[in-house]
Amino acid sequence: MQPDEFRRIGHQVVDWIADYRERVDRLPVLSPVEPGWVRSRLPELNERGEGFDGLLADLDATIVPGTTHWQHPSFFAYFPSNASLPSVLGDLLSTGLGAQGMLWATSPAATELEQHLLDELVGAMGLPDRFRGGGVIQDTASSAALVALLAALHRSGTWRQSGVDGTETVYVSTQTHSSLAKAARIAGLGEDAVRAIAVDPVTQGLDVDALVRQLKSDVENGRKPVLVCATIGTTSTGAIDPVDAIADVCAEHDMWLHVDAAWAGPAALCPELRHFFAGVDRADSFCANAHKWLLTAFDLSLFWTAHPATLVDALTILPEYLRNAATESGAVVDYRDWQIPLGRRFRALKLWSVLRWYGLEGLRAHLRRHIDLAEGLEARVEADENWSLVTPRSLALLVIAHRDGDETTRRAMDAVNASGRAYLTHTVVNGRFAIRIALGAEATEERHVTAVWEALRMA
């Protein structure tokens, strides 16, 4: 494809996306297709090349009907993952440049823009100064948790040379995201090494007394506490762990404190919401997903650590073919040593597009709008005789259940999802089936919130 063909077809593709975004609110949110339907309609690989029209036609005929529409205004499932249009263009520029930023030398701008934006966000989000110079973009919060754990293991002993010794122990709550248990498994610790500490039944936040008791018992039994993960905004109910109290415990046991704020993290841009982040100034690492509430197309997790040298030392391996003068000068950062893969996309460009287009004011307005919508819905649920909140509203997340019990609640959710008019997912809180209503899609307006509420009540 020559640049001139790209110009012509590229305009078509841009128009296709614009059309898609204009009509997405009229599509069923959750794809209604059966397993195998998409695949049965896909063509064999062609021997000879073809133009782009066939692909665009198959997109309309097969891919779009087989897609669950994450950019739909009535997407309330999981956490919405915004791919705002400025971020789409920033990502396009990155792909168009086609640079690969594994080393500073392989694309200085990719590294320096990333350092710059992550440092600027330390200020904008009120994060501690100790995170300056310690910021990096990870693909997802799962990978962020994994590299935090690896750095913690490295700090704790002879891990790099001789591996884990079978005593290292990781502390999470029963509500911590499953990526932490997965990280422990990947790191060779096994399920036995993960302590899922109980939570307060009302707040769903980690019970610090229970943590202390577990630690005492583990230490007496010769285990080595390595890391605690505290969550600000759990996936299930948006619960907030008592980070400050957990930091005290970490200090006592010389443990790494990782704070997972994958969903709620961007709220730190709003000064009035900073109290949710109390204690983060004592964290060893912190993660917030720009690809959820911060309008940046997946994938882009913001990760900071107060100990970048430890992280780099944990992960670096320098074969001859990667040696270069800039690295040896010590004057540059090579981000390959901050992550699992070697190669890396120029992801900072899509973040920059978002930060410039909306401005900090615009981003704060976006966050506040969803919280306002959630407050409005909260009032309606509280006033309803059949439905109630299972846990207190957390920012823009509501968790609700029907008074008639689990079956009724589940039936209402299934009916709404099957209608295609909204998409909701569930959780279980203290043994009770509950519907999560996660507000946060960019296109969501008051009328979409009203519609999903009415649909639930009718169902």
Add this chain to the structure above:
Amino acid sequence: MQPDEFRRIGHQVVDWIADYRERVDRLPVLSPVEPGWVRSRLPELNERGEGFDGLLADLDATIVPGTTHWQHPSFFAYFPSNASLPSVLGDLLSTGLGAQGMLWATSPAATELEQHLLDELVGAMGLPDRFRGGGVIQDTASSAALVALLAALHRSGTWRQSGVDGTETVYVSTQTHSSLAKAARIAGLGEDAVRAIAVDPVTQGLDVDALVRQLKSDVENGRKPVLVCATIGTTSTGAIDPVDAIADVCAEHDMWLHVDAAWAGPAALCPELRHFFAGVDRADSFCANAHKWLLTAFDLSLFWTAHPATLVDALTILPEYLRNAATESGAVVDYRDWQIPLGRRFRALKLWSVLRWYGLEGLRAHLRRHIDLAEGLEARVEADENWSLVTPRSLALLVIAHRDGDETTRRAMDAVNASGRAYLTHTVVNGRFAIRIALGAEATEERHVTAVWEALRMA
């Protein structure tokens, strides 16, 4: 940004990329900027939103000068990483859709297109039928190696429950990519668990006798052999390990055989090059990067395993909030369980764009053209009195040195890189400094090869 604004600005962005690709051959390949230059020119975050023009202006003024141009026709460093223009558009469509394919249910088309393409490629690349149904897209070959190792560890015992036991051992050659050692470190095995087996000094392929001796000694000492990585096309010199003989050894010791063909893998599309892949039919897993020689924008690694159930069983964790009817029916694949992160982009779309636009014929022609160019250059090096090949040409990779020794070779490379007219990187072979000339950028023509050769001879 509304769809209509996106239409207008999107066309501008497409045109910017077309212009960039038209002029990239006139830019210095290796960015000449000093550390800190880019960052010193970056603006603070803006409070108020702004249009897209400022970002485009900064791209021209700061980002492009700070970029090493991987899409330049005279990029001969590392391995070229093509971001062909059809793949750029496929990636744009994926970002525009903004779907997230962690589960089949969260976007059926993302999963089923990926399954379909990976299965079709089994046929097109002459891979063994046992890989059908075992294909998945990973971000990079590093992650592919890591998941292969985790599946191997899981297969070998009680890893999931109790973690590694300190005896698991991984076998690579001295020429294996550093990502394998990194994977072993991440998996908690430590450097002590990695055996770097000697290679044949001429072919640079793994010495199977040395592997057998090391295994015997390790087993006698109570170590548990878990995985061997064989490489088809090493990073340093393009060497090819004797996969078939290694497979015999693996069978004897019940070890997982991972074949890393990150760079050379796409050559399997050409029947006349299939002999390089002898033995792959006995591999437990195989990796080839579409984002190198297969014209697909970074990142996209093709990974197949003959044991997908083992891989899934190694990595799966099912919290309540991810439960859904489709998963529980057992009729679908949830690709989150095949990889390190939870979330995943719809990467199959950019691969599909490439496969359709070029067709299998076009892709084979692309591969053969680079091999032809490399053969032509090989003849010129052989006829030269000052330069010689350090190892035999491997496909489209040449490794050469000047007869006057390391200093002269290095000076020549540095002079070419500093001129901005081409970009070369080096390796060390049997203690000798050597320049790698990796052909494979889509835009590279005969004249670019001639130019880099003349520049080296003059330098």
